[in-house]
Amino acid sequence: MKEQLLTNAKLVLADEVITGTLLIREGEIADIHTGVSSVPMAEDLDGEYLLPGLIELHTDNQEKYFTPRPKVDWPAHMAMATHDAQLVAAGITTSFDSVALGDIVGDSTRVEKLDAMINAIISSQEQGLNRAEHLLHLRCEVSFPGLMSLFERYVNQPLVKLVSVMDHAPGQRQFPPEAIGKYRDYYQIKYGLSDTELDRFVAEQQANSAQYADPFRRQICSMCHARDITIASHDDATLAHAQESAELGMRVAEFPTTLEAARASHELGLKVLMGAPNIVRGGSHSGNIAAKDLAAAGVLDILSSDYYPSALIQEAFLVAGLENDYDLAAAVRLVTANPAQAARLTDRGELKVGLRADLVQVNSHSVMPLVERVWSRGKRVF
Known part of the structure; x- marks a missing residue:
């Protein structure tokens, strides 16, 4: 499975929400850090929320x-x-x-x-x-x-x-x-x-x-x-x-x-x-x-x-x-x-290095939160 880099996301961690970048490798969360990545492979989430599945x-x-x-x-x-x-x-x-x-x-x-x-x-x-x-x-x-x-x-x-x-x-x-x-x-x-x-x-x-x-x-x-x-x-x-x-x-x-x-x-x-x-x-x-x-x-x-x-x-x-x-x-x-x-x-259950890359991208729309994309073990399923 190829690496995936998701950046410019509001990462909902266990105790805080940060703007940062998350790396997926072999179905797991391989790295999390603050800030926006400029690496060409990085996918910009436009400031939307990224939650655990x-x-x-x-x-x-x-x-x-x-x-x-x-x-x-x-x-x-x-x-x-x-x-x-x-x-x-x-x-x-x-x-x-x-x-x-x-x-x-x-x-x-x-x-x-x-x-x-x-x-x-x-x-x-x-x-x-x-x-x-x-x-x-x-x-x-x-x-x-x-x-x-x-x-x-x-x-x-x-x-x-x-x-x-x-x-x-x-x-x-x-x-x-x-x-x-x-x-x-x-x-x-x-x-x-x-x-x-x-x-x-x-x-x-x-x-x-x-x-x-x-x-x-x-x-x-x-x-x-x-x-x-x-x-x-x-x-x-x-x-x-x-x-x-x-x-x-x-x-x-x-x-x-x-x-x-x-x-x-x-x-x-x-x-x-x-x-x-x-x-x-x-x-x-x-x-x-x-x-x-x-x-x-x-x-x-x-x-x-x-x-x-x-x-x-x-x-x-x-x-x-x-x-x-x-x-x-x-x-x-x-x-x-x-x-x-x-x-x-x-x-599973947290955005944490070593856990399953079960993820949900959410658009905090003014009407209601909208699920944009979903990953299970790093694989896009929605």
């Missing part, structure tokens, strides 16, 4: 391409190619594609399409079809009776680098006792249930949670520790939830629903992850704590695009412009260095 820990963006409409199955590799292209165009060079092991109902599309989706992620990565690097994030619904058979089927796949545990039963986490009315309204409309059927549905979910959630959560954490897989909590709402997550050795707190849980998680050493759409929209669509409030409190560590890939680059610039202590370098760490550290990816 974005790292996405939690996205289910691929689901809509495998099933673009109800009862429509799309060819798996075509679905992955579309998903991959959208991520790369958003500046994401490492994606933890999240797949749901278990669901509120056992015969949902997520459950039915699970094998096809995971096989497509694995085979497209192995065959070199992807432009971003795709890894697997197993989302474990611990109140789902058949969870452990699904988990044991996939946990030994080499691409599995992140596992999260969640309980969406009424009365738990995202739906505490005071929010059961909201739970009932949502699922009654979603599944077209009568009042009697809804009562039976709620009772079944609560019984499953009481029977399975705690033993499954502990068993999964034990199996992940044995395999050195990063574990994330999900929808923690209380101090007790955060303490339990820390005691079980979790490294990430996904989408805490309250400031209390987020602050406790952060202080206990878990990286607090929130959705970038929450920042872009100005708050949570479900009425939980807003990500901007966690940034103001200094306890926001990671942002995820969740369901909207292009939100990730937007949030970095938005967070840096809000009233908090995050400058642009710190805001960019939310989508680069911090998720890399949480997922134990030591070869």
Whole structure:
């Protein structure tokens, strides 16, 4: 691979932004220095930003391409190619594609399409079809009776680098006792249930949670520790939830629903992850704590695009412009260095000599930041 020299760029380093020059050699960052190079081979970036490639820990963006409409199955590799292209165009060079092991109902599309989706992620990565690097994030619904058979089927796949545990039963986490009315309204409309059927549905979910959630959560954490897989909590709402997550050795707190849980998680050493759409929209669509409030409190560590890939680059610039202590370098760490550290990816996440040349060129347009070009391991992919 030929050397590439990118100059006159605003280089977003770990703790500062400098105008400088970056050298790529054999897919890695070989040199960084301040100032503009006059070497003939140098490519002038006209003062635009150069960021590390974005790292996405939690996205289910691929689901809509495998099933673009109800009862429509799309060819798996075509679905992955579309998903991959959208991520790369958003500046994401490492994606933890999240797949749901278990669901509120056992015969949902997520459950039915699970094998096809995971096989497509694995085979497209192995065959070199992807432009971003795709890894697997197993989302474990611990109140789902058949969870452990699904988990044991996939946990030994080499691409599995992140596992999260969640309980969406009424009365738990995202739906505490005071929010059961909201739970009932949502699922009654979603599944077209009568009042009697809804009562039976709620009772079944609560019984499953009481029977399975705690033993499954502990068993999964034990199996992940044995395999050195990063574990994330999900929808923690209380101090007790955060303490339990820390005691079980979790490294990430996904989408805490309250400031209390987020602050406790952060202080206990878990990286607090929130959705970038929450920042872009100005708050949570479900009425939980807003990500901007966690940034103001200094306890926001990671942002995820969740369901909207292009939100990730937007949030970095938005967070840096809000009233908090995050400058642009710190805001960019939310989508680069911090998720890399949480997922134990030591070869990427910063503009630093010796790391992968995963790069994003961004035009800070007056309307919104625009991704101009993207490199993965020094190869131009967008």
